[in-house]
Amino acid sequence: MAASSSSSIDALSQFQLHPSLGLIGASVNFTQSNLFMVIAGALVLALLYYGMRPRAMVPGRLQAAAELSYEFIQSMCVDTIGPEGRRFFPFVFTLFFFILFGNLLGVWPYDFTFTSHIAVTLAMALFVVCMVTVVALRLHGLHFFSYFMPAGVPKALAPLLIPIEILSYLSRIISLSVRLFANMMAGHVMLEVFGAFVVMLGSAGLLGIVPAGVSLAVNVALIGFEILVASLQAYVFAILTCIYLHDAVHLH
């Protein structure tokens, strides 16, 4: 696919959206991205449902995984946000596992990584920042706007400082979304490029065999790296959400 012509590597066509599910999908523009979102959500639900169904005192493997994931996010919320973090646990849990499963599904061959689209990550980041703002407004009322004017700053600096603080606050949307999107996209482009190297060099005759093997080895290492990045970026997204929620709950 990537090395269809011998002189160019088409590393970006893997991110193109196609309708899935046949005619029904085509008529409502249900793309493979949406399909994998549904699959990721279904997998999370399946993990929790089948994991917790035995309700055993001594958990089996699946139940242990479900309980570990619950406790992991629970402690992340409580440690980062404080005791109030329990109220945001369902949200952070959903966010983390949706992103985690989306990222990990993308490493699987023939699967599509929906988190490699800025539209998806930007929508999630927008939702997070809007929710954080609403939480802060509900908890602190108009006092929330003192967030943009740090204490102990001379009044003369306010016209300069308040726009900067507001920009800094709003730039969370961009940094949160771009971080996840860029990591996922860059990883998949790298995989595609080195995969194309294997094919191109391998077909270039005897001289190309060794570099082709090296590229293949790099690709194997990259897959492992991708699994790391997939988990890490889901974690970073969740913990940054927690930190923003902490700021909203405590206002510094």
Place this chain on the structure above:
Amino acid sequence: MSGTDGGSGGNGGGDSFDSRLRAARERQGLGRPPASGRPGAGGLPTSALGVGLRVAVELVSALALAVAIGWGLDRWLRTAPVFMALFVLLGGAAGVLNVWRLMGPGRQAR
């Protein structure tokens, strides 16, 4: 003999109960010392590449947002370069502020 057995058995039972209690308290977050309860301080990645990427994203995102706002305001109010010039400066400052929040002294926890 039987007394010793009973004593050691009771002792062992007490030990395991104590350790189980400690484990349970730690699970509930009660046994931990409160100040150092954050391993890795929020747990964000601290590798050089990770930190560099974070700083770059923070710097650029504020600038990109500011440029977008300035461009939009100029387009709306037809004041060609005024808001763009203003917001580029503000955006750069906001980017540096983001990096300061991330890396500056006293904010190591984030």
